[in-house]
Amino acid sequence: MTMSSTLQTAQINLPKDFIDLGRGDPGLDLLPLGLLRDAAAHRLNHSDNEILQYGAERGDGYFRDALAKFLSIRYGFSVSRDDLFVTSGISAGLDLLCTLLTKPGDTILVEEPSYFLALQIFADHGLNVVSINTDESGLVVEDLIRALKESRPKFLYVIPTFQNPSGHTLSQERRDEIVNLAKKHGFLILADEVYHLLSYTQTPPVSFGTYIDSEHVVSLGSFSKILAPGLRLGWLHAHPALIQRLSTCGLLNSGGGMNPFTSAVVRSLIEKGDLDKNIAHLIDMYSKRMQSTERSLRTHLRAAEFSTPHGGYFFWVRLPGINAGELREKAQEYRVGLRQGLLFSSQNGLSDFFRLSISFYDVNEIEQGIMRLKKCIDEK
């Protein structure tokens, strides 16, 4: 007899009384099923059935047009639909770029620390990952210059704004320097800007999309954090020449555009102004959680070193002298979770750091989780 898998819908499935402060997905209360219901009803009543056909490789033109208008206002510079390519999320965009632009053994550069699941995508493609140190202003340019003396990377993967896991934002000055280095050394910058639109206390520098004319920059955006991850919908913002290259690959020629049905529904949602409303609501909720989490950390975890980020999801906490991997194991008994720093390191380091997220739990649950963590540390 075969064991049957559980009838699970979501990726993460925890016992009700467990508080996993490490998880970086939006809470169920922040997923706007009603907006999607209205948008689906609108689109499926008002479209012809062309949206069910194999879609244009770069994505539905009407959807790209709505997205371009939305981004132009949000970014503060003009975004053309010709510079947008629809993906089924940033992970799928990264995967496609790896398939088409790299081969196993090629070197790529990432930040130290960086998003651990992007690192796994690069590993699946057999890439040789070299990491560049970061500080409170993001990637350290001197370290990048040093790395460029020793290797010819295919691309640099960077999360410039409200970074995962550090929460830091790359300064404007460094952005300019890094783009110049990309032009000089002939590598591509893949800027994962998934948190860019979630700013609470300080407006970050403009999107990396501002640099696409250089032909050395791709900005990757997503609806996962501003609407819902289950949609599997995102975009690449890049020079039309690169978009043309992506649009003529086997995957897209065979299957057509990545997500025509869902993008048609989301087009209605954008055009109705509901995406703007949803982001305003998220910013309101998340900025309150950010303040409250800061207070809880200062109150309950006095030894914790961290700076409160100006946007995004993550607190990057250091507890000097404490191994966060061991803490994570022990914390299971206290029904609280975290993500140890080691996960985000390409240098087998950062062992006394861990990541906490404000995305999933409300302010009371987060405080409850932090108090459990304190108890775990005290009794250690």
Added chain:
Amino acid sequence: MTMSSTLQTAQINLPKDFIDLGRGDPGLDLLPLGLLRDAAAHRLNHSDNEILQYGAERGDGYFRDALAKFLSIRYGFSVSRDDLFVTSGISAGLDLLCTLLTKPGDTILVEEPSYFLALQIFADHGLNVVSINTDESGLVVEDLIRALKESRPKFLYVIPTFQNPSGHTLSQERRDEIVNLAKKHGFLILADEVYHLLSYTQTPPVSFGTYIDSEHVVSLGSFSKILAPGLRLGWLHAHPALIQRLSTCGLLNSGGGMNPFTSAVVRSLIEKGDLDKNIAHLIDMYSKRMQSTERSLRTHLRAAEFSTPHGGYFFWVRLPGINAGELREKAQEYRVGLRQGLLFSSQNGLSDFFRLSISFYDVNEIEQGIMRLKKCIDEK
């Protein structure tokens, strides 16, 4: 000033008076927008918002359960949800398998002829393609044995039922032999069964899913031909060990399951019995087109050599002495299209063959197209 791209929704966008008999996508009249509208309304009114969360890597358990029940009845043997992995279409499934199971330079085997856009996916992964001849009963086993003496392929890509482009079906006897060879030589069989459920005049052998216990067979299925390609929804049917391998890759760990939102909607459609109804309607329409196209070919293209397939989309037509590539060029003037045999060849051959499809146009348009083709040939 930059030229702006057209506001195009679908992948193929032809002038109204052009009849492209080569195109292999379903006609707009066969795309059931109403069924999707009802299913979306049902699911979005009755689900909680967990369907908007990052989804379980192998796909929503409830959707896999509904799909397993549907396939068990259709296939005539028991399919478990544990043997199913949800994809965003067969192309995405093939792409993932190539990323995880191959590296550039690896040899794979395909049929001669084979689906040209799958060949492009393999080329994007740098694979070395060796083709095996086929006849009216599919892959020629002696040729496969010969190829296995000279190479150790990672996999054999085969379209066993109502093949694209030949329309032929692999015999039961040869299926058994090929599976035995896969076990003996340690390669995987990737069976693209996209046309399996569209049988009109003869029931094909059971799905390759019947062989998954061998751990050497993956059956790839899709909603593109039985519901709508714009959904980007399909499945892999394979041994749980392989599904486990796929489910732990970077792409899935990062983004979660491939298409949670759409699969939740389609779950309602399956559970309501609407998928069965839709397939019955398609079989009714397509079988009439098949008969009528056969008549038109016999009436207007007397020199054409072909056998009428028992299911699927394609007539594979030979016009001895005529170069189908040149015919295709000339036929543009007559506002009629076809796909020349060369496209489907890995041996730079099949130049006097071409593919006609019954999927997009109704019986009158198909006859009109064939008459245009006749005129083009006569005036050549």
